Amino acid sequence: MTPDLFQEIVEKLTPHLKKETTFMREPLEVGLKLAAILRFLVTGNSYPSPQYSFRVEASTICKFLPEVCKAIIEVFKEVLSCPKTQEEWKEVAEMFSSRWNYHNCLGALDGKHVPMKKPSKVGSLYYYYKGFHSIVLIAVADAGYKF
Incomplete structure (x- = not known):
């Protein structure tokens, strides 16, 4: 994936994944979440693999994995479509x-x-x-x- 394509995906997912800053912590960046989840899904490794690469706890990755996957489906549902006619x-x-x-x-x-x-x-x-x-x-x- 090119850096430009990655940045385009991050921009499209940001409204769905951006969190508010609280007095307790800064939220993780959308790009970081996306990169960790893509790496996790592509490599087939366990949660500790992206944990060490991205410096994010495995328990945190467990929490935002479904959130990121749902956002990808929501944002790209038009792109992720199946052929509908016999000709297609x-x-x-x-x-x-x-x-x-x-x-x-x-x-x-x-x-x-x-x-x-x-x-x-x-x-x-x-x-x-x-x-x-x-x-x-x-x-x-x-x-x-x-x-």
Whole structure:
């Protein structure tokens, strides 16, 4: 991601994520939150990974992760849309066929377990067999890397 694109995303997310300064603390910058969350989602590491890179406690990252993800969805919902007509889906399949030689493909799918604190009264619903609670984040991209 180029610095200009990152700054453009920060500007669009700022109205949704900006916090007020209180007498107890200065709020974290929107750019810092976005960078930490993008790094967390891209690398697939645990919360301590961005904690050390961005000097933000893992517990704080846990708190603003859903907030940043919701803001991204809200701000970019027009960009993050699926084809709606049969012709649009055929264009996607043709792009995969011509660019990647994957015929009749409509998307590249991948997922990641996002660690989280256990919600109350859910039993083992969110328990991952590797020893922590998580929710699965799944993404589909087209042949041009667009989600």
